[in-house]
Amino acid sequence: MKTINEHIKQNSFVHVYLLYGKEQQVVKIYRNRLLKAWLGTDSLDELKQDMNFSLFVGTPLDVPAVIEMASSYPFFAEKRVILVDGCKAFSAENAALAKCIRELPETTYIIFTESEISSKKGLFEAIKEVGYVAEINEQPQGFVENWIIKELSKSGKRISRTAIETLLARTDMDMMRIKNEMDKLIAYKGEDTDIKVEDVLALVSENPQEQVFKLVDAMSDKKVDLAMQYYMDMLELKVSPQNILRLIERQMRILYQVKDLRSKGFASYAIGDSVKEIKNAKFANKYINQASKFSMKEIADCMNDCVDLNLKSRTGALTDRMAAELIIVKYSQRTGSKQS
DSSP: OHHHHHHHHHTOOOSEEEEESSOHHHHHHHHHHHHHHHHSOOOHHHHTTOTTEEEEESSSOOHHHHHHHHTSOOSSSSOEEEEEESOOTTSSOOHHHHHHHHTOOTTEEEEEEESOOSOOSTHHHHHHHHSEEEEOOOOOHHHHHHHHHHHHHTTTOEEOHHHHHHHHHHHTTOHHHHHHHHHHHHHHHTTOOEEOHHHHHHHOOOOHHHHHHHHHHHHHTTOHHHHHHHHHHHHHTTOOHHHHHHHHHHHHHHHHHHHHHHHTTOOHHHHHHHOTTOOSHHHHHHHHHHHTTSOHHHHHHHHHHHHHHHHHHHTTSSOHHHHHHHHHHHTTSOOSSOOO
16 A cells, blocks of 8 residues: 555556455555545545546446547546446456556546456456556455544544554454444434443444353363353344354364464464454464463364254254354363363
């Protein structure tokens, strides 16, 4: 993203930008920065009134219309700007549009935004050749924290450090969800300036990954009653038994990687960098602690049992609830001494 910031700072742009990835809130942030730099505003409602701005949203993409607009010169202005927003333009090679991209007039600027790219040929190759491509996924925790503080300050709100940490944990650092939750918190607080941890706890529900972390933590401590209580809480929040079983398997796979890396001498920050599901060293320490309570054999056996019981539930040999509960009870029971 430093590249786009530098383009804006120097007022020197390429003519085509492709912004894509899982972190759609950041895609939107940089899309808006480019629009504001080119046209003076990032409000799509305002831009729709500008005859030199064209917006294409959703599918199917009208490729001939995009080509026609891209090939046209602006009306009494320096730039014609086109935004192609979430149109799945990369689901095929789009040879005609790729050709157009390579032959753009000096006055045309285009932004493509997508959540994922299914084809990196044709159009993708053309943009990479003449423009700038940025894949935007999970952001560093420091970036997200600073963004939260800045966004809330725009509404005259402050947030405590513990409240930020709770918000990050409950949203899994998904910035699109964080934005929605911040809007709720702002409305909830009204004239009150300070957002506290109890406000976050009251308004922001735990995500399934955080809930299953607590469930597996209870399993690791061999507290079957507590593990079953977390399980029942998840059922009340409409998380299906089959999904709970899948999340337990996912958690065990993460623990397996963590325990293996730890045995090889990896520090927490290196584990955070190596395991994609872990956001940073702080989160890595939580996983390291949890993994230390299981033997490698227990983790491997649990993963295998999850797969086996999931298959049995799908074939009708067991109900979904019975499959999930068997796993929880079995791996919450105290056994002999751990094996490495």
